[in-house]
Amino acid sequence: MKEEQSRKRRRGKNKKPQKTQPSLLPKHSTKLHKKTHQQKNPAHQSSSSSSSLKSSSFLDKMKARLAGGHFRMINEKLYTCTGKEALDYFKEDPELFDMYHTGYQEQMSHWPELPVNIIIKWLKEHSSSLIVADFGCGDARLAKNVKNKVFSIDLVSNDPSVISCDMANTPLRPSSVDVAVFCLSLMGTNYASYLKEACRVLKPSGWLLIAEVKSRFDPNNGGADPNMFSKAVCEMGFTSALKDFSNKMFVLLYFKKKIWV
Numbered sequence: 001m002k003e004e005q006s007r008k009r010r011r012g013k014n015k016k017p018q019k020t021q022p023s024l025l026p027k028h029s030t031k032l033h034k035k036t037h038q039q040k041n042p043a044h045q046s047s048s049s050s051s052s053l054k055s056s057s058f059l060d061k062m063k064a065r066l067a068g069g070h071f072r073m074i075n076e077k078l079y080t081c082t083g084k085e086a087l088d089y090f091k092e093d094p095e096l097f098d099m100y101h102t103g104y105q106e107q108m109s110h111w112p113e114l115p116v117n118i119i120i121k122w123l124k125e126h127s128s129s130l131i132v133a134d135f136g137c138g139d140a141r142l143a144k145n146v147k148n149k150v151f152s153i154d155l156v157s158n159d160p161s162v163i164s165c166d167m168a169n170t171p172l173r174p175s176s177v178d179v180a181v182f183c184l185s186l187m188g189t190n191y192a193s194y195l196k197e198a199c200r201v202l203k204p205s206g207w208l209l210i211a212e213v214k215s216r217f218d219p220n221n222g223g224a225d226p227n228m229f230s231k232a233v234c235e236m237g238f239t240s241a242l243k244d245f246s247n248k249m250f251v252l253l254y255f256k257k258k259i260w261v
């Protein structure tokens, strides 16, 4: 709902028409307002400390707004540039990456269910010997929650276990992984090259698991047609294994790499 509202606002009559989305899908929800932290025992405060409480709560609100603004700006950037440009952007100022992820976590805290948890569950139901590549791993939650060997990949990382690179060109060997995951990470105008890279590193019959924001697959609202998207992925060398639209927030699209690719 919030996504819909923010989309409608972006498309307000007085605004310039939106540029055609160069990415596969429209943007993530950009709603991001941190709830202000409530002081526990205001009754115990003196009047001067109560006024300082008010100002600190005001400051908290302002900080949250600023953080929300930064998040939206970075999010917009990631959807409208290539992976290489995004890599350069974060290399120039690594603090932007932390800012992005603080905002991202805040936003996700409002989702009733996280798609990464669905993928973790899927992995737990399969053999732990499957080798996984998590493309656009964020805080590497997936790797931290399964027994599998996981190659966590993202643009920047303070965590040495994360391979920091543009996921269009990973250092992974060809046909070396069993499961390639893109959980809310098909950003960037060259998203197709990420899928091609996944195809390169996947073993024959390997799994490609994609979770994406539902609105991005809503053709009535500028999103991609899920069937067209699925067809395009299949043409890269996959067969469709699952299309799950049951969740309100995200879509799950699973594929298997063809044997002969």
Ligand code: SAH
Residues within 6 Å of the ligand: 078, 082, 083, 084, 086, 104, 115, 116, 135, 136, 137, 138, 139, 141, 153, 154, 155, 156, 165, 166, 167, 168, 182, 183, 184, 185, 187, 188
């Ligand atoms: N998969 C995680 C994080 C999703 S946020 C989760 O579900 O929680 C999307 C992530 O994709 C961000 O961390 C962003 O930095 C990463 N990303 C976007 N484009 C990328 C690229 N070209 N190469 C590597 N990572 C990328």
